[in-house]
Amino acid sequence: MQKEAKEFFNTRFHEQPVNGSALAGFRQQGLDMFNKLGIPAVKHEEWKYTRVNALFNNDLTYNLDASGISKAELDSFRLPQTANATSLVLVNGVYSPELSDIKHSVKDLLVLPLETAAAGEYGAIVKKHLGHSAAYHPDGIHALNTAFTHGGIFILGKSNRVITEPVYIYHITDSRSGFAFAQPRILAYAEQQCELQLVEYYGTIGNEGSFTNEVIEIVAEAASVLDYYKIQHEGPHANHVGTTHVRQLGKCLTNAVTISLSGGLIRNNLNMIMESERGESHMYGLYLLNGKTHVDNHTIVDNVQPNCFSNELYKGIMDEKSTGVFNGKIFVRQDAQKTNAYQSNKNILLGDASSVNTKPQLEIFADDVKCSHGCTIGRLDEEALFYLRTRGISEKNAQSLMLHAFAVDILENIKPQALKVFVDHIISERLDFNF
Amino acid sequence: MLKIKNLHAGIEGKKILNGINLEIKAGEVHAIMGPNGSGKSTLASVLAGRENFEVTGGSVELFDKDLLATSPEDRARAGMFLAFQYPVEIPGVSTTNFIKTAVNECRKYRGQEPLDAVAFLKMMKEKMKLVHIDQSLLSRSLNEGFSGGEKKRNEIFQMAMLEPKLAILDETDSGLDIDALRIVANGVNSYRNGENAFLVVTHYQRLLDYIVPDFVHVLYNGRIVKSGTKDLALELEEKGYDFIKNEVELTLNV
Incomplete structure (x- = not known):
């Protein structure tokens, strides 16, 4: 299977439209990494409880062009009361400007195809930040997304703008012509003193099942406030591996809320990289599972600079044969004195056949820090x-x-x-x- | 109203109640007293339907219906109320929200329309006065961080809201200072109306100065060994439980 998947993706790699040669080298690096690392098996410590390799047993169809979905089909996924909000639509991982609707003023918000951004005025920013998450995820899944960085989006929140309306990002997977595979890539950048809210929402058309392998990298400059929401509410055949990688480059506030309500096999990686002094971040997660849904939340808080504060609270309710995984890593680097990092994971098991694996993982190299962690598993x-x-x-x-x-x-x-x-x-x- | 006949019950194979007989009629206040471990709280728990207790014999009827075959919620809906000795803290559930759900579920069971927001608030304000309980307390998570007195006042407040026909007060006086005891007792007394009945479980005679019982029963080794009027409580206060124990043992030896 591994070999077949490798062949499949290597063939497909060379079929990619190369309209944005600015990213050609980046993609090639991704492919090289993918070929080197392969698809993680359960013996890989980070993937012990999540059998992602099983998803590659499916006959993959991989559309490199956005498939045709109609506006009406898209509307069936639209979140209520968001008619006046900006919506960015990706179909099978490829940005569709035609289906998207940008209501924000260009004074506040700029949205560009990632290839365009990489080749133009914002090329330096893209070059600097795109791919920063790779070091935190040395596995073939992450590398595969990089290899197929195509049809991605670049989002820029302008400096000194308080953007009150959220930006809704819809990921629609079209599985009507077979098991669909999508690899969205997004880079979002909040300039200084910008307040930006991003909402990611996922939907699948068709019954054949799907696999979305996403990477979103978010950069927050000094005095910015960034709120990120990820809402997963899909059918039992929709599978997902997603990495949300947040870098704090200046003293700022970043919040992330991850809500998993339904789906097939789900793996959410959330990274908060605290690269500036006195940064603050909050991470909240809720998973409410039934059937055979599997949700794995892997979080990383990397305290690089001193005096940062982070708080993390994940809660899960599992019924029937559903399974949950929580893995919370906190790094405190040698220079990151006076770090305050809190973590808590609480679980309620309703079903006799439901289960959860939870693990806090603290790696502390500084001596004057406050870190706490706790996890509970119980019944009502x-x-x-x-x-x-x-x-x-x-x-x-x-x-x-x-x-x-x-x-x-x-x-x-x-x-x-x-x-x-x-x-x-x-x-x-x-x-x-x-x- | 309530008929307990030869009730035997225990927990994890250990026998605690060894044949309780008791009848409570509308309008009556019964007090159950007894030393530690005599089965007082077990009796209250069995009546309320706590699942870990096992009934091994006898019968209990509430309004001529088999109580023991009824779920705890249906007992409450039929008009029974248990004020807990140790009210449970439930984080995240506000008292207001909880009591509204409870009142409306009981109303539904009795074929009444649910109370609308206005009627519910009016009722709540009325009953709050009864036990000197503050709105801010009721907006907080149920019993979470409440003092001992606040928890017990909240129990009586809930009783007043649910308007039961039979209220069982399980050591409602424990953990109360004199003032709180008076407030709680006043709450109970103003709820007495000649049609509802009370079963007051207590260690001490003190509570019975405020909630004056029609009958006092002494529980010992899982049986009611002596019944009388409120004077019996005074006699117990004076002589201690030993005189009862001696009397019982004498009887057994005869």
């Missing part, structure tokens, strides 16, 4: 359930009240109101009626 508190039932609340509703309470401290970190209502609605439906 029986005494609390009984208490609620003695007040006339049915067992089902008592459970739903408690699960809602468990989830709420993640949900309240979703700042765009429309998005919060949308997510809260799905969760309420699941908890109240049909988990």
Whole structure:
């Protein structure tokens, strides 16, 4: 299988349209790495609980051109109350300017095809930041995305602009003509004192199943505020490996909220690289799983400079045969004195066949730091359930009240109101009626 | 209203109740007293439907219906209330939200329309006054970080909101200072209306100065060994439980 996949991608590599030669070298590096590292098997420590190699057993169709989906088909995925918001649409990983709709003023926000940005005025920025995440993910999956960097997007938040409306990024995978494989690549850059919100949302058309292998790299300059949301709500045949890599280049604030509601096999890598003194970052995650959904959240906080603060809270509820994985790495480099880094992962198992593997991993090379970590796995508190039932609340509703309470401290970190209502609605439906 | 006949129950194979007989009629206040380990809290738990207790014999009827075959929520909906000795803290669930769900589920069971927001708030304000409980407390997570007194007042507040026909107060006086005891007792007394009944479980006579019982029962080794009026409680306070124990042992030896 490994060999077949390698052949497949090597053949496809040379079929890529080379309209942006500025990225040719970058792609070639990716292919070389992919050929060297291969697709990670379970013996790879970072992929121990997530059998990503199984996805390559499928007959892959890999469209290098955006397939035709209509505006109406796209609309069925649109988040409610976002008609006036900017939407950037990628179909099978390729940016579609025709389907996208940029409502923001060019004074606030600039969106360019990544190839165009790399070849033009922003070439230096692209060259400097694109691919920074590779060092954190020495595996063939990440390299494969680099090798096929094609149809990506460059997003620039302008300096001194408070951009109140979020930018919605829709990843639509079209699997109508077979198992679809998509590799979106995004570079977002928030200039100094820019406030920028990014929302990533995923949808699949067709029943054949899909695999999205995404890399998004985000750079935040001094005094910027960056909010990032990733909402996963797909069918059981939609698989996903995604890396979100955030660099703080100046003292700034970055927040990330990852909500996984459904899907097939999901792996989310989230990296916060604290490269400037006094940076602050918050990471929240909620996974609400049933069926055979597998969600693996791997996070890295890399404290490079002193006096940074990071807080991380991930919560999961697993029912039926679903599985969760949490791996939280915190690096504190030698110079990063006075680091404050907190991490917590809490899990509730509802099903007898559901499971979770959770692991905090701290590597501290400085001596004056405060780091804490904790993880819990349990069932709902029986005494609390009984208490609620003695007040006339049915067992089902008592459970739903408690699960809602468990989830709420993640949900309240979703700042765009429309998005919060949308997510809260799905969760309420699941908890109240049909988990 | 409540008929307990020869009730035997235990936990993990250990027998705790060894044949309880008790009948409570509408409007009556019964007090159950007894030394530690006599089975007082077990009785309250079995009546409320706590699952880890096992009933091994006897019967309990509430309004002529088999109580033991009923789920805890249906017992509550039928008009029974248990004030917990140790109210549970539930982070993230506000008292307001929780009690609204509870009140409306009970109303639904009784075939009543759910209360709208206005009617619910009006009712809540009324009942809050009863136990001197503040709105800010009710907006917080249920019992989380509440003092002992606040937790017990919250129990009585919930009782008033749910309007049960039979309220079981399990050591509601434990952990209360004199002032809080008075507030809690006043809350209970103003809820008494001649139609509802109370089963008050307590260690001390002190609570019964405020909530005056019609009957006092002494529980010992899982049985009611003596019943009387409120004077029995005073006698216990004076002589301690030893006199009961001696009496029981004498009876057994005869």
